[in-house]
Amino acid sequence: MFKDVSDLASCEVLIVDDSELMRRLLVGCLQEICNVKTVESAEQAIIYCQEEQPDLVLMDWVLEGMSGLEACKKMQVTPKLSEIPIVFVTSNANEESQLQCWEAGAVDFVPKPIVPKTLQNRVKTHLKYKLQADVLRNYSFIDGLTGIYNRRFFDAEVERLLKQHHRADHALSMIMIDIDFFKKYNDYYGHLAGDDVLKQVASKLKEIVRRPLDTVCRYGGEEFVVLLPDTPLQGAKIIAKTLVRAIAGMALEHSQSEHSVVTISAGVASATKTCASVESLIKSSDDMLYYAKGAGRNTYKCTD
Template structure:
């Protein structure tokens, strides 16, 4: 897994320097290796990183306004920015300055005057590290059986989305899903067949829920949960109805179910103004999921 990644063309490096000459020099050194973007200030850099998430930031130490050092500290203290590696480009190469770089959270520094080959090698090394870290992070968030997001990802993402919702007043809906009579299926057809059903259901859910910001997660066992940012309850209701019909429409045999095929039950909830926590949102979805099961399964209910 930790082999060198030779093709860095899709990686993006953000250069932060208030000198046009230095920006041109750095672009010239790196443009054949990766994508390069530039800004002139630390404030612009932080805004850019919030919106576009570059793979590496090359930051000048001394900038007009906020210093590169302060910008690095701020980014390291911001969860959604803390994983972006920062390399300082600086003429301050003494021991005390280096110590300040490390303490601020930078991963490296490149001394001025720039030696192009040294810069290229440092950038190549840190882009490789970033790619490998992303691979590991993705593996830790993927369910090994179904290939969709796992419970760890869900716990992280739903907390982030709720915080974002409170900040910008966007809607957030969730759909909790349970495969009906799944234990009976396993008992009758065997666990290998049950695993195959889990994979088929996960694939169908993911095929239908396709917006880039939406997430389909395996919650545990035969349970799934879908996160729908910027989706009000009515929109989530339509999606739940589509999912219930689609799974039944696959017509996967299940003779131990009164429906004769694999079906799902779903509970739909949205984060209301009074919904201040992950637990309250999930409790609402879980409550109406239970109501869907009580209503005969192969259906959905909404938390009004």
């Protein structure tokens, strides 16, 4: 079901129009419904959307420089921007113009002259659709048992971060984590108890890894992975050491482990010139995890 209209107050709509009078008119129609921002050109709109990610764009068809139609097409083929719905505000309401709107990827159009109530209702409808889509998208990226991000999210996020690393030369590190002797735990204590351990470990990892840009994901089974953008290897080593100690410090009984409590092993790697692909970064951290297990578990290892 749709959320209440009152929920729309936190939504952001970007108005793109080179007429100051039209911008004022549109702001006046919408300012009591949602948060409204304005820019004068399609070029400014694309830059703004890349930085701020508004929930809806109201774009004039005819603009100085890049047209609204061209901007819409460009946004549709840009992964970071393709989920932002675009509504054209246009006096071109004939059938051919409408067809061009749909083909460019717009979700709707509002004809000029503006009828305030029509504009408000259409904006409300599309904001509600956007909220619902965001909720569904988030659910599809959340692991049902632990409540943290899942493998699907990791696959998308690590690829995005690695592209960012190559483009802007930002550091990127990864920690691969495995709960030690987890099969023995399940066999001895039962799968319900094992599920509870997974949830507690996930919660502790998330509690410690709390920078907004950092991400904890369930990689599969008893494996977790931590993505650390803007974090060099030395920083990732400190975080891995903290995580290993924190899980052991929870003192969750594990009589089938040589450590007597639930522990983790961790492998740390950073993106480098020789570790430049998703596959190589995963393999490097997984290799380090293997060495940590060989070193007696309840520890971490990292690449040189």
